[in-house]
Amino acid sequence: MRDAPGTGTAADSGERAADSGERATGTLSDEDVRALDAHWRAANYLAAGQIYLLDNPLLREPLTPEHIKPRLLGHWGTSPGLNLVYTHLNRVIVERDLDAMCIWGPGHGGPAVVAGSWLEGSYSEIYPDVAQDEPGMARLFKQFSFPGGVPSHVAPETPGSIHEGGELGYSLAHAYGAAFDNPDLVVACVVGDGEAETGPLATSWHSNKFVDPAHDGAVLPILHLNGYKIANPTVLARLPEEELDALLRGYGHDPVYVTGDDPEAVHRALADAMDRSLDRIAAVQRAARDGSATAPPARQPWPMIVLRTPKGWTGPREVDGKPVEGTWRAHQVPLAATRENPEHLRQLDRWLRSYRPEELFDERGAPREQVLRWVPKGPRRLGANPHANGGQLTRSLPLPPLTEYAVPVERPGTELREPTKVLGKLLERIMADTAESRNFRLVGPDETASNRLQAVYEASGKNWQDKLLDTDEDLDRHGRVLEILSEHTCQGWLEGYLLTGRHGLFSCYEAFVHIVDSMVNQHIKWLKVTGDLNWRRPIPSLNYLLSSHVWRQDHNGFSHQDPGFVDHVLNKYPPAVRVYLPPDTNTLLSVTDHALRSRDYVNVIVAGKQPTFDWLDMDQAIAHCARGAGVWDWAGTERGSASPDVVLACAGDVPTQEVLAAAALLREHLPDLAVRVVNVVDIARLLPSGEHPHGMTDAEYDALFTADRPVIFAYHGYPWLIHRLAYRRTGHAHLHVRGYKEQGTTTTPFDMVVMNDLDRFRLVMDVIDRVPGLAVRATALRQEMQDARQRHHDYIRQRGTDMPEVADWKWPYE
């Protein structure tokens, strides 16, 4: 059919390709090949049509400039390869009645996957105006990369997708996330050779070390080496063959190579590769599941396919005298001047007609029978598999009554507990209660125990498929706790798990969760877009527990101190974002319970693991968390005043402690000062009601914070965040915020708050400075506070610990 490719790779890899091809001959009949090729040509035609055509979708007339879109956008290069995979996945799904989905990693594969969905009918079921007929095809073409239409990459709008193709690097992690606890599911995952250069992708190959073949489904990676990213060759495509092979075997895979640019040979080889891979997957799973093994078998290499075909295959060979097919020039729109340049228009016409659309589509514009021969039916179609619209399959978590895990709090501020340790008991219960349903996972970068959640291991260990030693503890072949030192992989796994309708929690050091800033962006964008798609069902929320936070990284120092993830997340689509700063154990239980019940949010919970005062009993905690912010009457000294002299506000466990200690000092030294103490759990409450679903009205805000009294606000993170949230409030000019201002080091807990002016003594000084008249009245107290700070500083630098006065402080009951 076509001769040697422009990429020059045929010679290097010919041997493997031939080898692969040889075995394939038995798999497909000639008729099969023709049918598969017809489907592939149809998909290629539709992909090219989406990029170029505004009208004349079936080429019933000769192409004219008016048929061409005014802005030519989109990416042809990756499309023929993705189409080929779609075509061949269809075949194995039908042949094996396979429950399969596919993650399409390469960036701008939109036209391909949309084409596949349209051909199988799932697209028109969801979008009836894009029917399987000529007007529907015209709409299909026009909407692509058109205002109000669909993006050039695989997106939430794309049926069958759980993976945005915009940013790169997360496909494999998403695929594994989808496969965990879905024992009958096969998740194919096309990894682009561009994407393969990213860090997150490079490490997510190791995900196969966390697949339990007894309880998890399988991932079938298909590394598509089309040779180029945007304007450069890719690293993997230019590796010597033996180096690439070593790399993939080193990743724990047994690769099958499919190389070529002769469609018939590639069809046969790819069909064979898929059959071999799926047979192998079935064998591994059988061995793990049939109960015949006396001990769990050692981890086996999983199959994968390396598909090496030209970039922009079947597109223009040359444009303006320069090679295009098989080079980086095929990345986007190979013929860029089709409206202006008659030669480009002629080339486009020839190119599109090379697919012989009249053989592929009938008079009405619907795909012909031969095209559809290997297309699956109903929910087996890649665009209709319910796993890819996971909310359809979501079952609510069995959550126990919180009272069973509540800690007793008779007098606030007298007993210390490690909040996350208590939460660990709740998670243990959830883990135990989902032992059968297996729809809950805890992920983290080896910080589960460090964050004090280790009780969970009582119910489910840490998943581990490799060698076990006598000294190991809590490792488990079937464990649902996933720990790998890659925040990217944790996030990607969890996203894939949630998007397929299950639940989870990501426990992470606060500072290092910034590693996934860009991933959470994309997830929130996904949630925003799916919110407008009524066919997408709500999915369980993405829940973060950020512990080991800025104030208690005193021993790890400055590099571990960063509270900015909250700022990052609060920049994003407000309806999808929730941030909680529970001040103690019971409030942590309450917000976590709420987060685990919610759908379609990103919930960020910031909570310490160090001993922390309990302030609220369970009933109070539930009420307080439901309000999101409230006055702690018992801590204030308003005593029925019409309005307080000053409001001490706090958000976060350490700021709450310092504010309460400041309130106690004021109570002692300035007993007639009317102090109100306000605690904020749900930080978005500070936003105006029009800006966030949880935002307070101005009346609510003023009732809590007053419109005209000084507010000293001790906040867990960067102080200006509070201003950014509250700048529209009437009382904003009276708002004075203390928080973390990048003053960090290795020191003691109290020194950290002193360094950042968040300590109790400084807060009392702030009150004296801001309440009219106090500066004169309380000069001596102010000096005393100043001296106390210095005394502590000196003590700390000399002894290395906090003074007992601070370390042993409790709320002063008389």
Add this chain to the structure above:
Amino acid sequence: MRDAPGTGTAADSGERAADSGERATGTLSDEDVRALDAHWRAANYLAAGQIYLLDNPLLREPLTPEHIKPRLLGHWGTSPGLNLVYTHLNRVIVERDLDAMCIWGPGHGGPAVVAGSWLEGSYSEIYPDVAQDEPGMARLFKQFSFPGGVPSHVAPETPGSIHEGGELGYSLAHAYGAAFDNPDLVVACVVGDGEAETGPLATSWHSNKFVDPAHDGAVLPILHLNGYKIANPTVLARLPEEELDALLRGYGHDPVYVTGDDPEAVHRALADAMDRSLDRIAAVQRAARDGSATAPPARQPWPMIVLRTPKGWTGPREVDGKPVEGTWRAHQVPLAATRENPEHLRQLDRWLRSYRPEELFDERGAPREQVLRWVPKGPRRLGANPHANGGQLTRSLPLPPLTEYAVPVERPGTELREPTKVLGKLLERIMADTAESRNFRLVGPDETASNRLQAVYEASGKNWQDKLLDTDEDLDRHGRVLEILSEHTCQGWLEGYLLTGRHGLFSCYEAFVHIVDSMVNQHIKWLKVTGDLNWRRPIPSLNYLLSSHVWRQDHNGFSHQDPGFVDHVLNKYPPAVRVYLPPDTNTLLSVTDHALRSRDYVNVIVAGKQPTFDWLDMDQAIAHCARGAGVWDWAGTERGSASPDVVLACAGDVPTQEVLAAAALLREHLPDLAVRVVNVVDIARLLPSGEHPHGMTDAEYDALFTADRPVIFAYHGYPWLIHRLAYRRTGHAHLHVRGYKEQGTTTTPFDMVVMNDLDRFRLVMDVIDRVPGLAVRATALRQEMQDARQRHHDYIRQRGTDMPEVADWKWPYE
């Protein structure tokens, strides 16, 4: 010496170890082994001493609880391995007069590297109070993880380091960055097996495909498999041997294995492995440099060492009946209750005395001769190599006069240019002028051409060491443009390059630079800390060019739209952070020139690549950028009014265009309205002068923006950032900001601004709504603006392009 390890790895890897050991016998004399072992024991003693001892540093008395620190912090587990590497690097440096530095990847290796530096004397030279005597040793011990002391990880305070050991994943990328263009330098890099699980590390193995053996130095990775991260085994340490070997060969390395827990055997094997590796490096470099090859030799596998020794080696075997050495329990402080538990204290005493300190340190407390036998002198010491204090070696870039690259601007707002394309010419010149000095690099994730900087290829191509095809363009064995589809690797390379005293620019899509949020955090933290260390010399700034920005990702859609990196960076240490939003070509040239001259900053430049109006000629641009913000008189209609009726402010290229178009509409329709147009280039100018070195005083701010007039501010990014910067200003209540509010999709450029209420028509409406009296006077105009928005919206949805009225708009000269 010691028997089989607790890790159980000896049997698996015995063969390789023996193999390695056999060849080693020739390398070291018995005396050498004794001397190396003495150095290693001394370093181990000092590392353990740092974790535990407050006093009695030489154990002249029996240990008592008073000698023990009150808070036991730090990480023993990784220390003996790092010490071993330090010891053996010393030997090869001396033996070969090697110019070498080392990147210490494992997280908390602080005690080890500090110990190595103290032993060689470099520590005491920098910190004279920590002298090489008993009081100095006492200070060395006390300061570790102590308030006002030094962190538990390798940090800016650590001599010889350019790599913070807190966050993980960047060591290899830093090492390669240091090696580029340093042909005589060998950069050893210890990669921890925990760190190796991170994404950034996993992909940075591919850095070796970008090493030009003719012009670059070499990196010698030392993968330290001690088996555990915090509380889990590591993935790499538990791989079957052949899988690990395949992986490393797949990464392009030829690994040498050193395995064991018998110190003598390991000393011999490691010495041999280092010799073989360095011989191999020398051979590869010789082949590339001696001129004998007719064509550049194909990329060769580079050597690396796999060092498999027990975690916490030589520490307590068991504590409280549980195994510690060789398990995760050795990660932090193996004997945690030394002050309270007499058995722990006894164990610690035995452990510390097992190093026989009296043999290692003399009466004064200085290291004895045998310990120092293989310690290098002067700048060859790892703690004193000038490359690791790169500012010492920095030569300023040869920057041409900007006038040579300036574009002529006779009338503002009439000609369109692609700003980054012009910048590309300036970069070409810099690249050409550094052809000899080779101290400038351009890095990017395959977006150099996409961001229109391709002129630079005329002076230096894209570095590429693998196979070349006839169709390739601009690939270059010796190129100084680095393109890999990993923002992490780009960032890590550039950081390593800058930290060793050279210059560079990172060009990146604006949205995806969030991928390195966490890395830039750590770099800014590094700059903050080094700012307080007078022995650290200033290094060239880290310069970002963020192009393909939020407003002109209309074709790529929502996933590519995110302007939040500016918010992220502005949360960090203000003296180290600069953000520029040049509105046109000449201002882009000016700020880039400034950035490339600066030291110790992170400069973020956001600039479009699409055709953009030129507003300022070069002289005006330089003056405007120097001020950072200023009134554009020619655009306003104040005409000598005492004060304007309204201020239209803008920051960013697209907002500037919309503000100018709004100003033109106001001039036409409300000619008597006194409008002031203010453009802000340097966004930190908005901060109070006490909060940022570039912040304006209130008087300056009021002079520019007024204290009481409405300010309609069109900002490039999230609008609330402007509020967060300006909330303390007198006129803040009158400030109304428009910007990006997460309304994005695939559409036209103008539709993007309409969707986010940043368009000219909306800005005119804002003026009408906010200037007292206008709402009544200009009702018809307001309606007209509203209609115009709808008209554009409809046109765009139907035709897919912007209306000519907008697309062809220019500043209206009469």
